[in-house]
Amino acid sequence: MEQEAIAGAVRQQASTRGSKPRIPLPFLRFLYANRSARWSVIILVPILLLTFLAPMLPLQSPLESNIRASMSSPSFSHFFGTDKLGRDIFSRTLAGIKVSLFVGFSVALIALIVGTAVGTVSGFFGKAVDRIIMGIVDIFLAFPSLLLAIGLVAIMGAGTLPVICAIAMADIPRFIRLQRSLVLGLKSRTFIDAARTVQAPQLWLMSRHIVPNTIAPLLVAASIAAANAILIEASLSFLGLGILPPEPSLGNIIKDGQMYLQKAWWISTLPGGVILLIAISLHFLSDGIREALDPRARK
Amino acid sequence: MDIATTAAWKSDKREAVKEPLLQVRDLHTHFFTDSGTVRAVNGVSFNLERGERLAIVGESGSGKSAMAMSLIQLIAYPGKLVSGSVKLDGREMVGMSESELNKLRGGSIGTVFQDPISSLDPVMLIEDQMVKPIRMHLKLGAKEARRHAVNLLERVGIPDAERRISSYPFEMSGGMRQRIMIAMALSCKPKLILADEPTTALDVTIQAQIVELLKNLTETTGSAMMFITHDLGLVARFAQKVAVMYAGKIVEFGTVDEIFDTPSHPYTQSLLMTIPGVSDGQRRRLLQIKGFPPDMKKPVVGCAYKDRCPAASERCRLDPPELAEREGGHLAACWLENGLRSGDGGSIEAMLGEERNEPFASAGSGAANGRDGGREPSAGEAADVVLRITDLRKSFRKASMLPWKKATEIRAVSGISFTLKRGETIGIVGESGCGKSTTARMLLKLEEPTGGRIEMNGNTQIVFQDPYSSFNPKMKIADIIAEPLHVRRIGTREERKERVRELIQKVGLDIAYLDRYPSQLSGGQRQRVGVARALALNPTVVVADEPTSALDVSVRAQIINLLCDLKEELGLSFVFISHDLSTVRHISDTIAVMYLGEIVEYGPAEEIFVHPAHPYTKALIEAVPVPDPKIEAAKKLSLLKGELPSPAHPPSGCAFSSRCPLATPVCTEKKPALQPYLDRREVACHAVS
């Protein structure tokens, strides 16, 4: 029902749009009107601000150690406490978030672009091209995604770039599949026939009719993919296969804390909570996009 | 409400002490959506006598289905029965406990729904779906219940019921599934059957079979029936009483003769005038109801029909009329005693007929009067052939996964020929699967013919059936109309803009609509946009593939009039494809009747309708219900037996031989050719030539 309210809001918005200049006003209004989107902004914006303003804040640097303050519990001087080496977990977490977000958005972007392009071609042209592409996709989908990423990282080595590539490789087949099924669904729609009756060229059909109608579900999938990529990167780093210390990543901070779980619970638990928050906000974002662009919302 | 109650009381007195089977009083059902409360049923009261067939007529959104579902209290969330009373056999159903209601549902009240495809559980055997309710209501053992179910299936005409009962719904045709739905509804000898558009999803000949079945069953079992439909023809064929609904209320209630002979409410009166008459020979311009039904989220002040009613007065705007008794005992909710016929302001035709689109009025003032003269193509035009189709064929191959299996060939169109002259309309009629849509797709080069020739003089454009899916939801109306120009790189940006403005006005829409998206338009408006787009490239032939079947009755007339006007003004030729015979008859000069990919009869529209030669044409025309109870009563239906054979395995010889009442051994051996018949017609039948 909440959806219907948003649908109504979107519809109203669309009808009031008219001749006004196209500033992102509707977008802002949407963020306010949509409950999911609002929540995602409420969580995500402070996290983003903290992360990117971290160097300007009076915080201990993420790599700076202070043996005297080893394993001190959360306090006003150290929000998330410190680790064995006396490094500030809060500032390490912020640095980790930066890496996480970078990985998440890079993966989503790569998978979105490559997956959309290949999926469109596969779905639109069909026949042999489609069969070959889908055969390859099936092979990739035979691996559970984290395991494929693990395997790829094992080959490519640790580090931010290999991690991004590995996770993207695991996500691309999923996007290809999604886009292909969307394109196949659209191909049988009457408006494609309508365009074909005026002999619209293939490129026109793809760029004007097919791709614009797949953007909404793709964006939904991309924001979920970003959340998943963040989780997978953290898992890889936790296993000691992703981003290696001393470079902080949420996964390796948590792994470091595992050894001192009983003595210093804060090292592992608090950064983990941050991962959860980011994942939740990205899911809210995807819900928001879904609701805003739902075909039902447009009646 | 008071008047309704007194009226009901009066009818009680008339019927002696005997209580009506169903008494509905002041029923209100609202849907509480977040964007507002939809008052779908807004005070409905009526009685239904035992064994009586009552039709509820109304357009989509009039609340007729919500009303029916309110009776058995099966309204989906966020809908809620707000107030009112429903008495079955004197027992109040509103406020009954769920378990008591469950005894009535499926027991005393059987329900048949519209879409037999989606109304049966797809992953459950027919048997399992039927037997359980029977056991619950009739307290039978498993074996007896199953036997009962098989008997019922036999009774509704399912061949080989014993075997068929253990199959899945997807293994059966739509008609068969609807028979199963009926068998389920009837399984516990209900006193009342609710049927919500039970034949809308079916083909004409199957529809006729189902209607006959329902009629016979209610007559033999004595069940009363409430029948929801938008098809006035079906009402005339089937109903004894009629309730006309508009905006959540019954606006007129009476016997079928009263409603058709002396309608008293302006809405009923107009509705009856908007449908193309099948019986009247000369073609008149269809009358049309202006405007759209009210938004049910807004409270209605005064009469809900006031904005569309040509006779609305100050009183109608303030004071809502209630159902009141008219001459002869029927009820109507209008301040005027005889609706549009009340005043001295001339005929209904005059009140409804002047609605012409502005550009046309200025374009040709003489056209309106001279239209009958324009019908017959003159000799000069006759030579001007714009489309000639010779022996057109299309077959689809369905290859098997297994390489050694032979691909099955489905012949969608097998050798049809016709010619179309400038300014003429050819109507292609036939049931689903007869190849009419494939023909259209070939004309538009959406499908490559596997044989034969299409010669065209000029270009062809199409108006699609479903105005909801034929537009890209992400494109503005302006871009949709301009797309053909854009793709073909015709004119400059400014010229195209100008042309689009011109086009949208031509189809009677305001240029303000150009900035909107398809979702912001109603069905009728979208169909107008579809027409405008089709005109963008100045086509010589417009293919209209069921252009009105997705629209409501009152809007349908607007679109048909628009097409007729354009045909006249622009000298367009139409290929008009439809299963709606009365519309085809209204608009076409020539008709081609198709059956299983072949033309079985071809000739001038009027002649074919008045004297059909081919047995299939005869059956088809007969099967279409006519909105006139007298004609319907006089009809002796000779129903076609069986269903359309699969195009993958057509019968040998004449394709129609498996269903033909005149079939002889010759028919199964030799395929009859399309041969000249009488003056200007052609028929493919051994029995005729």
Add this chain to the structure above:
Amino acid sequence: MLSYAGKRLAQLIVTMFGVVTLVFFSIRMIPGDAASAMAGENLSGAALEEMRQKLGLDAPLWRQYSDYLLSVVRFDFGHTITTSLPIAELMLKALPLTMMIACMTVLIAVLLAIPLGTLAAFLANKGRKALDNIITWAAMVVDLMPSFWTGLLLMLFLSLNLKLLPASGDISFGEPGFMLQRIALPVLVLAVSQVATLARITRTAVLEVLNEDYIRTARSLGMTEILVVFRHALKNAMLPIITVIGLSFGHLLSGTVIVEFIFSIPGIGTLLVYGINSRDYPLVQNVILFYAFIFVVINFITDMVYKKVDPRVQF
């Protein structure tokens, strides 16, 4: 049914063939060459050559490929580099623990999630939003918790603080009681997220089905709500649920790697992490292959169950 199974089996074999090929070539795409990567920088030319031989990298490519295909078919994966143990044996020894964790998780998830999701859908369908919202929200949050984090939290509370379950100790089949206690936490960690995932899917699926026309038909025949939900809605909703159970098994396999790592359980996941850390490429390659094989087989079984529930499915 049989012909469907046959066709799906053929497809499975083709996919597996592709998987084996991919695994084979990916190991040869290691920057530089697998032998030097494994050996590290401190190996002489002779030792490197020996390593090459050991890995079979000295033979021509087609030969290596055909040898590898043959060895996979014979289920003979050679030996680990570092310890020279037979890989197939190692995997078979580790398999029961991993599969036990996975299967117990699925069982718990199905038993808990389907009733929970159905309940939420039923409430939503009736417009009783409050309880449905609580279930849906809780499921979403739990679903998004990283499993290593949940693992650490549960370890902290249940074994370190409350001392309810052991977090360490040798596992052997000789002591089934202790073994069950040891795998209880890993199963719990995985089950929490599986329940959440499955409950959400069940809710969506059942809710969608409850709006179908045939549900209305069943109600119009006087079927009670319980019958409507269990006889009609759940059976139809099972279709997407089955698919998701099959797919989430992949997620589950990934999860076992993490919980085995956290709780030091000698399953296949531990083998994998060990392999990567010791740069034992043949081990890594074959463990990954093995996971893919399990996943593909699970998907095959899923498809068969699907076909059984929905007779309309065609290849």
